[in-house]
Structure formats: C-alpha cells, structure tokens
Amino acid sequence: MxxxxxxxxxxxxxxxxxxxxxxxxxxxxxxxxxxxxxxxxxxxxxxxxxxxxxxxxxxxxxxxxxxxxxxxxxxxxxxxxxxxxxxxxxxxxxxxxxxxxxxxxxxxxxxxxxxxxxxxxxxxxxxxxxxxxxxxxxxxxxxxxxxxxxxxxxxxxxxxxxxxxxxxxxxxxxxxxxxxVRVMPSEAHRLQNGSIEDVAVEALRVGDRVRIRPGEKVPVDGVVVDGASTVNEAMLTGESTPVSKGPGDNVTGGSINGEGSLVAEVKKTGKETYLAQVVELVxxxxxxxxxxxxxxxxxxxxxxxxxxxxxxxxxxxxxxxxxxxxxxxxxxxxxxxxxxxxxxxxxxxxxxAVSTALAAQSGLLIRERQAFERAKDVQAVVFDKTGTLTEGRFGVTDLLPLGAIADPLEVLRLTASLEANSEHPIARGIVRSAEEKGLNLVPVSGFHAIPGKGIEGYADDAFLKVVSPGYLKEVGTEPADERVEQLKQQGKTVVFLLRDDTPIGVVALADIIRGESREAIARLKEMGIRPMMLTGDNRYVAKWVADDLGLDAYFAEVLPHEKAEKIKEVQAQYRVAMVGDGVNDAPALVQADVGIAIGAGTDVAVESADIVLVQNDPRDVADIILLSRKTYRKMGRPGAHPGGRRYLHERQYGHRRHQCEDALPALISNAAAHPLLHTPRSRRRTGITFGRRGRALRGSPHSPGDRPRTARCFVWW
Structure with missing residues (x-):
C-alpha cells in the first residue's frame, strides 16, 4: 500500500x-x-x-x-x-x-x-x-x-x-x-463479591464471571455456570436457529442472548477469542x-x-x-x-477478498489459500466416520418384540425405565430415544448391576433384566432368531430385555447417522466427486454406514496412525480432501491434498487443517468445494481473451469500403458463438447475421450513401 x-x-x-x-x-x-x-x-x-x-x-x-x-x-x-x-x-x-x-x-x-x-x-x-x-x-x-x-x-x-x-x-x-467486530458489546456485567459492576470488556480476565441479561450480546467467550436460555449465533456460524444453553455449555462473544438470564465464566480473552481468530484467519x-x-x-x-x-x-x-x-x-x-x-x-x-469474507460469515474458515484453490480440483472426499458422518453417540435403530410383547415401543419403554438408573453410554442412548418418542417411563425398585453383563430390577409388577448376548449364552437362553443375527452382522450393539429370565424383546443400537450426511453425500455425487469413509470401527459397522449413505468406498478397522497411509493409497488415483475432527485425524488431514476440520466450534485454530468448518455439518464440505470452483471460475473469466472484448475498425466509405469488409472474416470465428450477436440490436449494429452454429450468412455493412463519411464497424463479444 x-x-x-x-x-x-x-x-x-x-x-x-x-x-x-x-x-x-x-x-x-x-x-x-x-x-x-x-x-x-x-x-x-x-x-x-x-x-x-x-x-x-x-x-x-x-x-x-x-x-x-x-x-x-x-x-x-x-x-x-x-x-x-x-x-x-x-x-x-x-x-x-x-x-x-x-x-x-x-x-x-x-x-x-x-x-x-x-x-x-x-x-x-x-x-x-x-x-x-x-x-x-x-x-x-x-x-x-x-x-x-x-x-x-x-x-x-x-x-x-x-x-x-x-x-x-x-x-x-x-x-x-x-x-x-462492531457487534461486540463495549461493557460487561462482572460479578464480584456478590455484587454486579459494569466494566470494559478488555478489563475482563480468564476466570471472571459475568451476568448476561435477556436480549444482550454475549461479551466474552466462556462457559455457562448458571441459568438457561437460547442464544442466537447466526452472526458467527450462519445458523439462524437459536441454540439452547445451560450450565456447562459454551457461549461465544458477539452472539445474542435470548429470553433467559445467564452467568458465564470467562475462558478466552483478547486474541484467543473466537472472533479475533476468525478475523486473523481471514x-x-x-x-x-x-x-x-x-x-x-x-x-x-x-x-x-x-x-x-x-x-x-x-x-x-x-x-x-x-x-x-x-x-x-x-x-x-x-x-x-x-x-x-x-x-x-x-x-x-x-x-x-470477497470469497474469504463470504466464507467466514457462513462459518467456513480458510486457513490456507492454496489449499482452497486445490479444493476446486478435488475428485474424492474421505470422511472420518465417528462425529463426522455420524453423531458420535449411541441411538436406538431397531426394536424387536419377542414372545408375549407385540408392541416395539413397549420394549423400548420397559428397557429405558430400567436403564434410566445407569450412566453407561448405551443406557443413555436408550433413555434418550425413549424421551424423543415421548414415552412415559415406569418406576424401578430393587435396581442392581450385573457386572459386565447388564442390569436388573423390579418394574411394572415384574422382575426385568437388560443384558448382553454374552449373558444369554452363559445361561443358555439365547433366542434363535435370524433378525438378531442380521443386526449383529450389521455391527450394531444388541441388548435383550428379559421378564422373569425369559427374553421378551431386543433393542439394537448404533452410532446415529447424521440426518445431514445423506444430503451431503448426494450433493458430492452430483458434483462428480467420489465420497469415501475411513474408520477404526469393525467392517460390519463400516459396511452398514456405507450402504446406508451410498458411499463409493470405505476403509474399516484403520488405526489412527494408519489413516495417513490410506489417504496416500487413495491419492494414487484421485485428488483427495480429508474431512475429520482435526485431532485424531491430524496426520490424515496433513497428508490429504485438502485437509478439512469439521465441527471445530470456537476452536478455529486447528493447525492440521487447511480449512476449518465451524459447524458439525457435512454439507459444508460440498459448500466449500463449490465456493472454490466458483471463485476460481470468476478469476479466470476476465483473462480468457482480453483482446477479444472489442474490435474497432475505422474506415472511409467509398473507395476504402473493402477495409472493413476484409476484416470481418477474421472476427467471425471468435465472435459468432456469443449470444449478444444474435439479438436484433446487434444485427442492426454490425450488419452481420448468423445462422445455426454461428455461421455468418451475410456480412455486408450498411449502405455507404452518396458521400464519404467517417463511420465505424463494431463487433463486440
């Protein structure tokens, strides 16, 4: 400058x-x-x-x-x-x-x-x-x-x-x-010694607690320690739906608090804040x-x-x-x-300038411009499974009634009633699924854990157990049901509901596939890109996810240190983008032609990634590739034919009329295809009419008249 x-x-x-x-x-x-x-x-x-x-x-x-x-x-x-x-x-x-x-x-x-x-x-x-x-x-x-x-x-x-x-x-x-930056509030309500004092935002330090009143902008990056509300983070992530916040949830400076009052503890200040990092990255x-x-x-x-x-x-x-x-x-x-x-x-x-700013406003942060440029040529996208294509948590996928119970939801209700007393990830997944379906759980008494096998207790006037297939093998009561075997072959986790030691239902769980993943994969295929998956899970789980999403290929049972080698194998055939969480997938992100960290949230400084996607939405992968293609297509247009923007030939009518006419054939091959030359106005101006495939049918200029005069023969494209 x-x-x-x-x-x-x-x-x-x-x-x-x-x-x-x-x-x-x-x-x-x-x-x-x-x-x-x-x-x-x-x-x-x-x-x-x-x-x-x-x-x-x-x-x-x-x-x-x-x-x-x-x-x-x-x-x-x-x-x-x-x-x-x-x-x-x-x-x-x-x-x-x-x-x-x-x-x-x-x-x-x-x-x-x-x-x-x-x-x-x-x-x-x-x-x-x-x-x-x-x-x-x-x-x-x-x-x-x-x-x-x-x-x-x-x-x-x-x-x-x-x-x-x-x-x-x-x-x-x-x-x-x-x-x-302008949306950042200038003051914060700091809690100190039981009272509230208004201080400048830059005076806040890590560990301070601030009160965020309804409708106010969040002044800091922190974690909620008290209160519940919804927060609008549209200006940070592009997501317009307010996000529920309660104790333990992170809040970001610049977002807008909803109707509730929150108390947040400051976690980041200055250049460590999300907003400052976004500005620096861009x-x-x-x-x-x-x-x-x-x-x-x-x-x-x-x-x-x-x-x-x-x-x-x-x-x-x-x-x-x-x-x-x-x-x-x-x-x-x-x-x-x-x-x-x-x-x-x-x-x-x-x-x-425009593309980076536009991307940042939508939660797509470009750390390395050359990698963003390479994104336009990506031929294959390799996704990590857990937390990227899936939610990274258990959810119920199948309910099988056995014997006396005919209603699948009754199997879920009784199983969830018993599991509500457990903190196991499988138990939380079952209870969450029951709550999502609006089921009323029944009280449980005499609850006990069966170490390594399951749980038991009294509910609904019966003695119930929720156990693993291994427990049934030990006691010799495993049901011979082909449906159960199919669930196991899909890599799903299967638990049995027993009433008085008799199996009455089966609950199958798996890592829940994100609802957005199917659309993301479909969009990539429409763009001519091959979607693939890389996971440490067993081949049955990998096959189930790949078949469900329609992936072109998958790699299962791959250890973290082996992921980079798998990316190399794919690179032998395609230009590859790797999508992961930026932590366990760091070597693979670095090895790929384009490394994309997804679901970074406010942690935008993912060193192993070229591009950081703030939201945990796999559809953003297609968005960033499409933005790269459009960006570099825009760059290329002005340079395609700088000398072909205009042809201007001045001539005198009369004895030098041939000078304009002789110049026309040289122009037709380059100009004929342009749609602007096929309008009535262009035909009147140039005196040229084009037929099918751009062939010139006639190229005579306007009548010269009786006296020589200065004129011009224009062809624009």
Missing amino acids: DREHEGTTHAHHAEMEEEAPEKGQQYKEQVKETSQHAEHRPGLHTHAMADFRQRFIVSTILTIPILLLSATIQSALGFTLVFPGSDLLLFLLATAVYFYGGYPFLTGIVEELRIRLPGMMTLIAVAITVAYVYSSAALFGIVGGEGFFWELATLIDIMLLGHWIEMRSVLGASRALEEL RKAQESRSRAQDLANRAAFYLVVIALSVGLITLIAWLLLGQGLGFAIERAATVMVIACPHALGLAVPLVV
Missing part, C-alpha cells in the same frame, strides 16, 4: 475507534489489518477509493463538452457545433482530463518501471499518452489526420470507474469482517498469494509486452502499406487500449 492510501485507511479506522473506544485494542488491530486493501501489484491502486471517485466524476463532467465538440460525434449525431476558439477549448478540456483523470495511471507507470515490472498501468498510460500527443498534434496541424480526444476522455473515464468499483468491492469485503487468507494470483500477475506482464509489441507492429505495418501517420498512430493506440488486461489483475484480489 502506498502512503497516501495507507493514511486514508488509518483515518477511516481512527474514526471507527472514536465511535467505540471500549472495544479493546486487540480487536482494533485485527480489523485495521484486515480492512486494508487486498494486495495488488505496485502502482495498480495508488489512490484511495474517494480519490478515484472524485477524479471519475470530474472527468466525466469534462467529457460531455469534449464529446459535443468532437467532429466524429457531431457527424454521427448529425449536428455541427463550431465557434471561434472551439478547437482551443477542446484541447484545454482534453488536457484537463488527461492530466487530472489520468494522474493515477501516469504515476502508476513510473512505479512499475521503477521496479522493472511493467503491467496494466504501463499499458493504459502509454495508450492515453499516445492518444493525447497525436490528437494535440493533429489539432494544431503538426501531423495530418483527425484527432480523437473523445476516445481519450472516455477511456480514462471507464478506467477510473472500473478501479473505483473494484476498490469499493474489495473494501466492502473487508468491512464485512469489520461488522463482526486477514491471512486474503493476504496470501494463491497460485492463480501468481499466474495472473505473470500473464498480465506478458500481455503488456505483447500488446505494446503488437501496437508498434501495427504502426509500422500501416506505414509500410502507405497509410498516413495519423491513420497508423490511431490504430496502434487502439490496439494497445483494447488489449489492456487490467481485468485480469483486478479480478484475483477482488475475488479473493
């Missing part, structure tokens, strides 16, 4: 700091760094956004009389405006636009030449300088021909407008993060240079060299063909202007 721009940026943030002085220096520094303009080539943006806007407005106002005084415009519109001193006025107006409006480009070329890296500014500056010098010489009779001050002025206007819009977009992306991602950006910069350099060379060749060629100096200079300048690849250099930093 140059000093002028830097000063403007600092002034902007000084104003913000005056509005909210209590927000804490750590946040101000984060935003100040993040909100600065995305990195551009030196000299590309040497002025602040307000300066570009002012120069554009002034230059546009001056361009209006320039257009009215230009012979070409008068001829095209059929009027004449000539008075004593009109030529001098035209020259003075054009001079003002050239020096005032063209100042950023004229100073930009100096900077680019100083570092020996000519770029877009060099090409623009050369083009407008050639146009200005030639038009001035033609106006005062030094060279023959007609000047084109109006083209010079409109070119400068367009370039100023483009840079202003681009700068607004980039700064707007940074302001999106700035808004995250700032680094926006500053990091991707491979596409390096390629764009190199391409811009070579395009500048080519454009200048072709412009010089054009000048020499027309002179050798016997045309006048004015005719040759005008075409040389035109070639240099229309070949300008400025969009190529502007697109990359603009899209980088």
Whole structure:
C-alpha cells in the first residue's frame, strides 16, 4: 500500500475507534489489518477509493463538452457545433482530463518501471499518452489526420470507474469482517463479591464471571455456570436457529442472548477469542498469494509486452502499406487500449477478498489459500466416520418384540425405565430415544448391576433384566432368531430385555447417522466427486454406514496412525480432501491434498487443517468445494481473451469500403458463438447475421450513401 492510501485507511479506522473506544485494542488491530486493501501489484491502486471517485466524476463532467465538440460525434449525431476558439477549448478540456483523470495511471507507470515490472498501468498510460500527443498534434496541424480526444476522455473515464468499483468491492469485503467486530458489546456485567459492576470488556480476565441479561450480546467467550436460555449465533456460524444453553455449555462473544438470564465464566480473552481468530484467519487468507494470483500477475506482464509489441507492429505495418501517420498512430493506440488486461489483475484480489469474507460469515474458515484453490480440483472426499458422518453417540435403530410383547415401543419403554438408573453410554442412548418418542417411563425398585453383563430390577409388577448376548449364552437362553443375527452382522450393539429370565424383546443400537450426511453425500455425487469413509470401527459397522449413505468406498478397522497411509493409497488415483475432527485425524488431514476440520466450534485454530468448518455439518464440505470452483471460475473469466472484448475498425466509405469488409472474416470465428450477436440490436449494429452454429450468412455493412463519411464497424463479444 502506498502512503497516501495507507493514511486514508488509518483515518477511516481512527474514526471507527472514536465511535467505540471500549472495544479493546486487540480487536482494533485485527480489523485495521484486515480492512486494508487486498494486495495488488505496485502502482495498480495508488489512490484511495474517494480519490478515484472524485477524479471519475470530474472527468466525466469534462467529457460531455469534449464529446459535443468532437467532429466524429457531431457527424454521427448529425449536428455541427463550431465557434471561434472551439478547437482551443477542446484541447484545454482534453488536457484537463488527461492530466487530472489520468494522474493515477501516469504515476502508476513510473512505479512499475521503477521496479522493472511493467503491467496494466504501463499499458493504459502509454495508450492515453499516445492518444493525447497525436490528437494535440493533429489539432494544431503538426501531423495530418483527425484527432480523437473523445476516445481519450472516455477511456480514462471507464478506467477510473472500473478501479473505483473494484476498490469499493474489495473494501466492502473487508468491512464485512469489520461488522463482526462492531457487534461486540463495549461493557460487561462482572460479578464480584456478590455484587454486579459494569466494566470494559478488555478489563475482563480468564476466570471472571459475568451476568448476561435477556436480549444482550454475549461479551466474552466462556462457559455457562448458571441459568438457561437460547442464544442466537447466526452472526458467527450462519445458523439462524437459536441454540439452547445451560450450565456447562459454551457461549461465544458477539452472539445474542435470548429470553433467559445467564452467568458465564470467562475462558478466552483478547486474541484467543473466537472472533479475533476468525478475523486473523481471514486477514491471512486474503493476504496470501494463491497460485492463480501468481499466474495472473505473470500473464498480465506478458500481455503488456505483447500488446505494446503488437501496437508498434501495427504502426509500422500501416506505414509500410502507405497509410498516413495519423491513420497508423490511431490504430496502434487502439490496439494497445483494447488489449489492456487490467481485468485480469483486478479480478484475483477482488475475488479473493470477497470469497474469504463470504466464507467466514457462513462459518467456513480458510486457513490456507492454496489449499482452497486445490479444493476446486478435488475428485474424492474421505470422511472420518465417528462425529463426522455420524453423531458420535449411541441411538436406538431397531426394536424387536419377542414372545408375549407385540408392541416395539413397549420394549423400548420397559428397557429405558430400567436403564434410566445407569450412566453407561448405551443406557443413555436408550433413555434418550425413549424421551424423543415421548414415552412415559415406569418406576424401578430393587435396581442392581450385573457386572459386565447388564442390569436388573423390579418394574411394572415384574422382575426385568437388560443384558448382553454374552449373558444369554452363559445361561443358555439365547433366542434363535435370524433378525438378531442380521443386526449383529450389521455391527450394531444388541441388548435383550428379559421378564422373569425369559427374553421378551431386543433393542439394537448404533452410532446415529447424521440426518445431514445423506444430503451431503448426494450433493458430492452430483458434483462428480467420489465420497469415501475411513474408520477404526469393525467392517460390519463400516459396511452398514456405507450402504446406508451410498458411499463409493470405505476403509474399516484403520488405526489412527494408519489413516495417513490410506489417504496416500487413495491419492494414487484421485485428488483427495480429508474431512475429520482435526485431532485424531491430524496426520490424515496433513497428508490429504485438502485437509478439512469439521465441527471445530470456537476452536478455529486447528493447525492440521487447511480449512476449518465451524459447524458439525457435512454439507459444508460440498459448500466449500463449490465456493472454490466458483471463485476460481470468476478469476479466470476476465483473462480468457482480453483482446477479444472489442474490435474497432475505422474506415472511409467509398473507395476504402473493402477495409472493413476484409476484416470481418477474421472476427467471425471468435465472435459468432456469443449470444449478444444474435439479438436484433446487434444485427442492426454490425450488419452481420448468423445462422445455426454461428455461421455468418451475410456480412455486408450498411449502405455507404452518396458521400464519404467517417463511420465505424463494431463487433463486440
């Protein structure tokens, strides 16, 4: 950033700091760094956004009389405006636009030449300088021909407008993060010695307790120690549904408390907070240079060299063909202007800034830009099972009545009534399933644990047991039921409900598959990506999950230290993204082409991951890959054919009519496919009609009339 721009940026943030002085220096520094303009080539943006806007407005106002005084415009519109001193006025107006409006480009070329890296500014500056010098010489009779001050002025206007819009977009992306910091409250209600005192947020320390009243914003990252409420975390994770919070639950600074009152203990302050980490991650991602950006910069350099060379060749060629100096200079300048690849250099930093800010607002945090770039080429996604595709907790999947009981829910009700007295994970899963179904549990008396085998007690006027298959084998009462064997082969955990030592029901449990997982897998397949799974579970469980979700492949019974080797095997065929929790899967995340940590919550500093997904939603994997594809598709569009944006050929009707007609065949192959050329307006303007497959049916220009006049033959695509 140059000093002028830097000063403007600092002034902007000084104003913000005056509005909210209590927000804490750590946040101000984060935003100040993040909100600065995305990195551009030196000299590309040497002025602040307000300066570009002012120069554009002034230059546009001056361009209006320039257009009215230009012979070409008068001829095209059929009027004449000539008075004593009109030529001098035209020259003075054009001079003002050239020096005032063209100042950023004229100073930009100096900077680019100083570092020996000519770029877009060099090409623009050369083009407008050639146009200005030639038009001035033609106006005062030094060279023959007609000047084109109006083209010079409109070119400068367009370039100023483009840079202003681009700068607004980039700064707007940074302001999106700035808004995250603005939502932080300036004060907190600290509890101390039984009383409440209002203190600045930056005065809080780890271990302090704060009161969060209904409707207030949470001032800190902490854990709830008292109270119950719902908290809206939409501004942090993008999830609009309020989340229930109670003792032991984490709360994040900036989220909005609901109708209840909470007491939270401070766990993180300063740069350790979730919000500060998000801002820092996005700032680094926006500053990091991707491979596409390096390629764009190199391409811009070579395009500048080519454009200048072709412009010089054009000048020499027309002179050798016997045309006048004015005719040759005008075409040389035109070639240099229309070949300008400025969009190529502007697109990359603009899209980088917008994509990272957009992702952060949705809970998709990009830590490594080159990995984000690689995500667009991912061919296979390997998921960890537990906690990623599944919920990581037991849930009831099957209920089988046996013997006297016919109602599956009665099996669940009695089993849950007995298990309500146990803290075993299987017991909690059974009780939770019964509560979700709204079943009323019955009281239990005489509860006892059968060590390693199950539990027993009296309920519903009967002696009940909930036991493992091993217990039934020992006592010799295991039922011969094919359905039970099928459940075991699927890798599910099976428990039996006994009444008076007789099996009356079976409850099967498994790690619950997330409801979002099926949609996530389906979306990846629609995108042409192969979904796979990696798990340490046995092959029966892995097969059941893979079949249920429709995975293309799975790897079972893989130990944590073996996961990286499995990723290597998949990489022999595909470009791979690994999705895991960032802890047990760290080696595999590092080995993969793209490592994605899912369900990070407020722990966004997962060192082993390239991309961090805040929410535990596997659908976000498809979102981040799709965002990568769209981001780099946007980057590529401006550079596809910078010289094909416009073809402009000036000619004289009459004896030089063939010059425009002879140029048309060279354009048809590139232009015919563009849909804009198949509209009635385009056919009227170009005099070209295209048939099926873009074939030109006729290419004759408009009737020349009786007298030679200056006109143009346009083809746009």
